[in-house]
Amino acid sequence: MLRLADDFLELPPALLLLAGLGLVLSIAALFLLPPPLPTLPALLLVGYFVAGVLYAALAFMGAARQSTGVTRRRMEAIATGSIFLGLDVLLAGVQVVVPGLTAIVAGLAALCALACGVAYYLGFATPGILRRAWQGPELRAFLATAAGLAQVTDPAAVIKALEHGVALALGVPQADIGLWDDTIGVLRFGGGGAARSELRPGEMLAGRAFAAQRPLFSDDPARDDPANAERYRAARAAAVVAAPMSAGKHRVGVLVAYAARSPLFVTDDLSLVELLAQVAAVILDYARTYEAAGARSRAERERDRLRQVLEVIPEGVLVVDARGRIMTINPSALAISGRATPLDVEVGTYAASGVLHPDGTPYRSEQMPLARSLLAGEVVLGEEILIPRPDATTVPVLFSSAPLRDGAGAITGGVAVYQDISALRELDRQKDAFLAGVSHDLKNPLMAIRGQSQLMRRRITRSGSANTQQTVDGLAEIEASTDRVTAMLNELLDVTRLQMGRPLDLERGPVDLVALTQRLAEEYQQATGEHRLRVETDAADLVGDWDGPRLRRVLENLLSNAIKYSPDGGEIRIEVGRREQEGSDYAALTVRDRGLGIPAEDLPRVFERFHRGSNVRGQVAGTGLGLSGARQIVEQHGGTIAVDSREREGTTVTVRLPLAVSQESPATKEPGEG
Amino acid sequence: MLETTNQDSAAQLTTSRARAARPILVDDDDDDVRRIVLETLEAEGWVVLAAPDGQQAIEQAVWQAPALVVLDVTLPVLDGYGVAGALRAAHGARLPILEMSGDGQVASKAQRIGAFAYLRKPFDLDDLVTAVRRGLGDHQPS
Numbered sequence: 019m020l021r022l023a024d025d026f027l028e029l030p031p032a033l034l035l036l037a038g039l040g041l042v043l044s045i046a047a048l049f050l051l052p053p054p055l056p057t058l059p060a061l062l063l064v065g066y067f068v069a070g071v072l073y074a075a076l077a078f079m080g081a082a083r084q085s086t087g088v089t090r091r092r093m094e095a096i097a098t099g100s101i102f103l104g105l106d107v108l109l110a111g112v113q114v115v116v117p118g119l120t121a122i123v124a125g126l127a128a129l130c131a132l133a134c135g136v137a138y139y140l141g142f143a144t145p146g147i148l149r150r151a152w153q154g155p156e157l158r159a160f161l162a163t164a165a166g167l168a169q170v171t172d173p174a175a176v177i178k179a180l181e182h183g184v185a186l187a188l189g190v191p192q193a194d195i196g197l198w199d200d201t202i203g204v205l206r207f208g209g210g211g212a213a214r215s216e217l218r219p220g221e222m223l224a225g226r227a228f229a230a231q232r233p234l235f236s237d238d239p240a241r242d243d244p245a246n247a248e249r250y251r252a253a254r255a256a257a258v259v260a261a262p263m264s265a266g267k268h269r270v271g272v273l274v275a276y277a278a279r280s281p282l283f284v285t286d287d288l289s290l291v292e293l294l295a296q297v298a299a300v301i302l303d304y305a306r307t308y309e310a311a312g313a314r315s316r317a318e319r320e321r322d323r324l325r326q327v328l329e330v331i332p333e334g335v336l337v338v339d340a341r342g343r344i345m346t347i348n349p350s351a352l353a354i355s356g357r358a359t360p361l362d363v364e365v366g367t368y369a370a371s372g373v374l375h376p377d378g379t380p381y382r383s384e385q386m387p388l389a390r391s392l393l394a395g396e397v398v399l400g401e402e403i404l405i406p407r408p409d410a411t412t413v414p415v416l417f418s419s420a421p422l423r424d425g426a427g428a429i430t431g432g433v434a435v436y437q438d439i440s441a442l443r444e445l446d447r448q449k450d451a452f453l454a455g456v457s458h459d460l461k462n463p464l465m466a467i468r469g470q471s472q473l474m475r476r477r478i479t480r481s482g483s484a485n486t487q488q489t490v491d492g493l494a495e496i497e498a499s500t501d502r503v504t505a506m507l508n509e510l511l512d513v514t515r516l517q518m519g520r521p522l523d524l525e526r527g528p529v530d531l532v533a534l535t536q537r538l539a540e541e542y543q544q545a546t547g548e549h550r551l552r553v554e555t556d557a558a559d560l561v562g563d564w565d566g567p568r569l570r571r572v573l574e575n576l577l578s579n580a581i582k583y584s585p586d587g588g589e590i591r592i593e594v595g596r597r598e599q600e601g602s603d604y605a606a607l608t609v610r611d612r613g614l615g616i617p618a619e620d621l622p623r624v625f626e627r628f629h630r631g632s633n634v635r636g637q638v639a640g641t642g643l644g645l646s647g648a649r650q651i652v653e654q655h656g657g658t659i660a661v662d663s664r665e666r667e668g669t670t671v672t673v674r675l676p677l678a679v680s681q682e683s684p685a686t687k688e689p690g691e692g
Numbered sequence: 693m694l695e696t697t698n699q700d701s702a703a704q705l706t707t708s709r710a711r712a713a714r715p716i717l718v719d720d721d722d723d724d725v726r727r728i729v730l731e732t733l734e735a736e737g738w739v740v741l742a743a744p745d746g747q748q749a750i751e752q753a754v755w756q757a758p759a760l761v762v763l764d765v766t767l768p769v770l771d772g773y774g775v776a777g778a779l780r781a782a783h784g785a786r787l788p789i790l791e792m793s794g795d796g797q798v799a800s801k802a803q804r805i806g807a808f809a810y811l812r813k814p815f816d817l818d819d820l821v822t823a824v825r826r827g828l829g830d831h832q833p834s
Contacts (some may be wrong), residue, residue, distance in 0.1 A: 455796055456767060461794025461813035466724035468814040473728055476735065476817065499724060545768045547747070 064111030075100035085189040099137030106130040156187040169609040227260035228272040235259040262411040265297035270299040356407035516647035548587025584613025616663035715739040716761035719749040746770025788827035
């Protein structure tokens with residue numbers, strides 16, 4: 019009995035020796051002493067057996083506490099049986115000492131013997147039905163854990179949880195799962211058990227169970243597998259059970275459980291191990307499939323995102339194969355080239371696309387940036403080219419391209435990214451035009467100054483004396499011309515400041531807006547034949563404390579816009595008058611044309627510097643400087659400017675200027691200027 | 693608009709002999725420049741017509757075929773190219789045109805317009821007179 023208990027709990031060797039000695043003495047006493055036994059030896063024998071059996075019972079209870087499931091219940095049954103056995107022996111002792119109680123004691127002894135027999139039967143030869151019932155709670159706990167694993171996507175975490183669940187269900191300290199890697203033919207373990215991190219089928223108990231595809235156990239693996247004895251001992255694996263894991267025909271791996279002590283009942287647990295291995299296999303198989311599916315959908319999402327990026331970026335993107343044929347082209351690329359479908363060209367026929375150098379000379383096929391990337395592996399950064407459109411216009415683009423290479427470095431295609439720089443070129447053109455215009459306009463007053471002085475000199479030379487009145491008039495002309503030059507230079511400075519978004523230094527004084535408007539309308543009327551400029555006003559005059567020259571510039575801008583953007587002529591109506599809002603008077607000026615109008619999507623941008631309506635680009639020359647500058651001047655006067663427009667119906671610009679003298683906010687003045 | 697010779701230059705015309713039976717047409721939208729060129733050429737004894745834009749230049753030339761045109765290409769209503777084309781169509785391809793301009797492309801504009809010479813503003817009045825003389829020389833026995 020103690021020997022049996024020793025299988026589960028380490029018993030002190032002295033105790034075993036003592037017990038063995040006691041057994042020998044008992045047998046000797048039973049054989050040597052004729053019955054009935056004298057009282058003392060009989061009591062000694064009873065005491066010896068009771069002590070031994072109770073000790074064994076305690077040992078089994080201790081072992082039961084350390085195990086789970088069927089094993090635990092069976093230990094408990096054996097412990098119970100041992101207690102009854104002890105009681106039975108005790109009762110036998112009582113019979114010896116107190117013979118008078120024989121009948122009652124004999125009955126009790128019989129009952130104890132029966133209980134002991136039943137308990138030992140349940141413990142040592144558990145019936146199947148009971149074994150399954152006892153397996154229930156652990157199995158349910160494991161399955162509950164396993165069900166939760168379906169949501170865990172990390173395979174390593176799934177394996178760890180399964181190992182833990184199996185160890186709990188089996189009541190062993192350690193369980194390992196080895197996954198079958200059929201690409202290199204090994205079972206791979208996470209480590210922690212006796213097995214090496216990789217095992218070939220047939221190696222150690224786990225490999226043998228996998229190779230045989232049936233559960234195996236060993237209650238002394240060091241003896242059964244001497245080659246790996248050290249490993250088993252190091253892992254304190256006194257008993258090992260291994261079961262193959264498979265989901266259907268798919269071999270998933272092997273499940274190995276280690277017990278620190280050789281369990282007596284491991285044959286009974288074998289079916290449980292087998293069941294757990296199958297459940298683990300199904301879960302792992304599912305987790306792997308799920309992970310693969312997840313990886314696929316991640317890849318799809320990534321691809322979708324890239325596709326969307328290509329759809330929306332304003333840059334044109336082209337991908338070509340090794341022969342230079344277009345494999346991918348995004349909507350922007352098609353829009354830039356003004357085509358519905360990509361050109362069917364190869365690297366040798368790229369010139370057919372009609373791409374030009376900025377100076378207008380055509381590219382040869384092999385000179386094209388993409389051709390250089392494909393043929394020479396060149397990375398082309400921001401080359402300016404002109405792309406022809408089917409409508410015979412060209413678009414300036416900044417073109418970059420690079421070769422695509424395979425793992426070995428061979429060129430397998432090319433990618434190009436290009437950007438429409440029409441807006442930039444237009445900006446350049448506007449600045450050039452503006453500068454050219456300014457320098458051209460400056461030449462006239464300079465010509466007048468020079469011409470006037472020469473004229474006066476020629477007259478004096480011719481007549482021999484200076485005509486006083488002519489000289490006075492001439493000098494006045496020269497003075498007026500220098501004023502013109504100054505005014506022009508001031509305007510140039512203003513424009514430069516406005517371009518940089520910096521405030522002007524207003525010089526306020528009394529200005530009659532009605533007179534100014536009428537004067538300007540007359541000037542502009544003289545310069546145009548097709549338009550009719552009509553000024554409507556309900557006031558004889560409208561004098562405010564404004565900066566006259568700057569206000570004039572605002573009006574000039576509005577009038578020239580109205581004329582410029584109604585190329586078919588027509589009436590341009592200018593209303594000017596006094597209005598009142600919230601108790602304060604202001605001057606309202608409205609310029610209404612029936613021209614091209616501004617597309618709704620461009621309306622919010624009309625006050626942006628250099629912005630021009632999408633419907634007039636390339637049709638109507640303009641500086642694009644005006645409205646933003648006009649707004650700045652008006653707002654510096656404390657006023658507002660608003661644009662209302664419908665495409666093909668015309669545009670109305672309304673300027674409101676406060677008539678009461680307003681304090682210019684200090685923030686709009688710059689220190690150290692003016 | 694028509695600018696005619698004034699009393700002062702009419703007096704000079706008698707003293708320095710009229711050099712041209714046909715007038716010189718000056719076309720510039722800048723009032724000061726136009727006046728100075730006009731006065732300079734009149735002081736030399738030529739009959740001068742002046743116009744502030746292309747449209748009026750052509751209207752002027754309807755009545756009297758000009759002997760020479762002094763033209764700023766940058767003109768309102770009808771630009772210098774249009775003026776040159778119309779005048780040549782009406783008065784012959786050999787009508788001498790003297791181009792004057794303040795911008796950087798004066799030379800190429802002169803070539804495009806078929807001018808026999810060009811003046812870059814601000815030019816010297818002596819150069820103006822010399823150029824006009826040269827332009828009239830081919831057509832004007834003096």
